[in-house]
Amino acid sequence: MGLLDRLFGRRTNTSPTSAEAPQSFQSKPRVQSSSPTFAIVDVETTGLSPRTDRIIELAVVHVDAHGRIVDEWTSRFNPEGPVGATHIHGITDADVANAPFFRDFAPTVASRLAGLPLAAHNAPFDLAFLQAEFGSAGWDVPALPSFCTLHASHHYMPNLDRRGLADCCWAAGIALEDAHSALGDARATAGLMSRYLAEGTGASVHPDLLLLPAQARTVAWPQGPSRPPTLRRRPAARPINSRPIRFTSSLPKQAPLIKQLTALSLLEVLDEGAPQGTTAYLETLLECLEDGELTASEAEQLTDLIATYGLSDADVAATHRAFILALAHRALDDGHVSKVERAELHALAELVGVPKAVVVETIKHADAARAARMSAGLQPLPDDWAHGEPLRVGDKVVFTGCDDAQRDRLEKRAEELGVRVVGGVSRMTAMLVTDGSFAGGKLAKATEVGTRVVHPDVFEVLLANLQPAVQGLQASEVPSVEFGRTDATAARFDVAVALPTASPAAVRAWAAQNGYVVGVRGRLPADVLVAFRNASLASTRPAATNAMMPDAHG
Structure with a gap:
């Protein structure tokens, strides 16, 4: 499977034949009383390079200030060459044989975009192709105000592991239908925009969304081409050693990693x-x-x-x-x-x-x-342990604002024992070590994402009582356990026990059957893993032992 397969996924070709399908259309307005505020764009292309590849399908979806779809427009274009891998994007050479050239529709596309800020998921990609097509058509299109829903997902959904359109739509509860068609992806991106523009969604409206409409109205679009059109053809392959990406045939096939x-x-x-x-x-x-x-x-x-x-x-x-x-x-x-x-x-x-x-x-x-x-020779925690969740092998920790000598000693010892000292705070950081003498960006980030903050003296105690990593979970994902209770031994056993061996697919299937919300890929949530472990152990342990385990949701 090649690069395009991985980027766009395999699709069944359900497109009508070129004789049945119109080459472009404009649907009826969705919101009769609203005027467009943003133009959502999505392109399907013959490849990934704006320098050499061409647009074969373009969709422009207008949305109002609330993200509601006002109207839609889409068209296929003749790329003046092969369409690329039909089994991936679902478009054949026959589908576009009688389609218009982009240069013939450039005035129509310009009329759909002029005066509006553009939005797309991975906007630099879509805009680079639009600029290249306009340039080939002889149009001098200026830089266009744009908004990227992929980059903005850091603002609205900071804890996502991956940020493709499918990932963001899943996290936001947006339907993604007819994925990898220009109109299907543009509609899904419009759904994300409606969430981004809504108040009361847990995050403030991104400031760019408030500024871009006025900026777009000041952009002077050309009235037509200023020079004859040119045909872009794929050049001969050039050396690729000018960048640190190069081909090797030694990569093991189907390797575990x-x-x-x-x-x-x-x-x-x-x-x-x-x-x-x-x-x-x-x-x-x-x-x-x-x-x-x-x-x-x-x-x-x-x-x-x-x-x-x-x-x-x-x-x-x-x-x-x-x-x-x-x-x-x-x-x-x-x-x-x-x-x-x-x-x-x-x-x-x-x-x-x-x-x-x-x-x-x-x-x-x-x-x-x-x-x-x-x-x-790591030892169990003492029964009178009073420092909350212990430090574990594999935990990520960050230092800031500490005495240099003490920090150097603690960092060196932590790394010797398998604790990972990293430079930046994220939700995957187990703790921030600081004496409080410096309130910088790391402390602010720790406060934002809820990272535990400990004094260097406390960290030294935690390090001296280092505990084993929990198999199957990232150390920073281990749920907190109250160690001050009388049954401390049972509590320590609960978090240290290894997860039963099971495939992610099996865990997802179990989670779906038991009412948990899980994504289609990526790391499984810690609470789901712990619940699956407890349920698995409950089915194999004697009844007296089962009574020691917490509820599957706890």
Whole structure:
């Protein structure tokens, strides 16, 4: 399965034949009394490169100030060349053989967009293709005010693990019908906009949504082309070693670590140092690597996307390094890197231009930490434990505002024992260590996401009483347990017991049958995992032992 399969998914071709389907249409207005405030756009293309690929389907959905759909318009276009993989986007060469050229419809498209801010999910991608098509048609279209519902999802839904259109729609309760058709995706994006524009949804309306309409009215659109149209054709393949993405054929097929890419959270990669503005590129990179291979053609298209997203070489290098580190830590979760995992990490590092030494040092560090943990002989918590949730192997901790000498000593010891010291606070951070002498951005973020804040002296006690990681859960996802109660031993057993072995699909099926809301992919919520574990243990334990376990929802 290639890059386009991963990005757009396989679709059954349910499109009518070119003789049956109109090449463009405008539906009846949805809201008769409202005027358009935003133009939602979505494009289907022959590939991923705005430099060489073409739009074959475009939808423009007008919404009012409340996000309600006012009217819709869509058209297919003749790309003056092959449509690409029909089994992916569902459009055949015959479907567009008699379709208009974009240059012939440029005045119509311009009339649908002029005076309105544009919105799209992954807007830089859609706008880059629109600008390229207008440019080929001889139009000098200026920079257009735009709003990206993918980037805005950080504001409205900060805790999502992945941020594709399907992920955001699922989290917001928006129906996504006829996915990967231009009109279907534009309608779904309009649904997201209606949530983004609504008051009382748990997040304030993004400030750009209030400013963009006035900005769009000041943009002077050209009245027509200023030069003859030009035909863009795909050039010969060019060297791709100018960017740190290159092809290798050594990647193991169906390797275990590759299968974790669908569940890898963007937060994990951001925690390891990926710049905040790389979310859209990260989504693309993770999707295209899930099949375990990257062709030279796919790498070239990714290189073009890097330019589309405006990422510097330093941004890309930091993103690739963070990706490898995050994936490496997943391989190290069980304290051992298998031969297959080691080969896979090296192949992936080579694929994205991360030095081999980074992987070697990460694995070496993990082996040393594992040896330190074994020699330390971790002991159960004392019965009079009074410091709440303990620190666990694998927990992520952040330091700020501490005495330099004490901080250096604690950080070094924490890493020796397998506690991960990271640079930024997120909802996956177990605790922030600070003496309160500096109220900076890390403390503000910890307050925002509810990260536990502890004094260095308390952290030293927690470190001295380090507890094992909980198998099957990220350490930061372990539910808090009240350790001050009389039955402290039972409470410690409850959080330390390993989860029964089960596939994510089996856990999702059980959750759906028992009334839990779970997503279609990604990391399963901690409460669902704990409930599944408790239910599984309850079915195998004697009745007297079952009485010790908390309710499945607790």
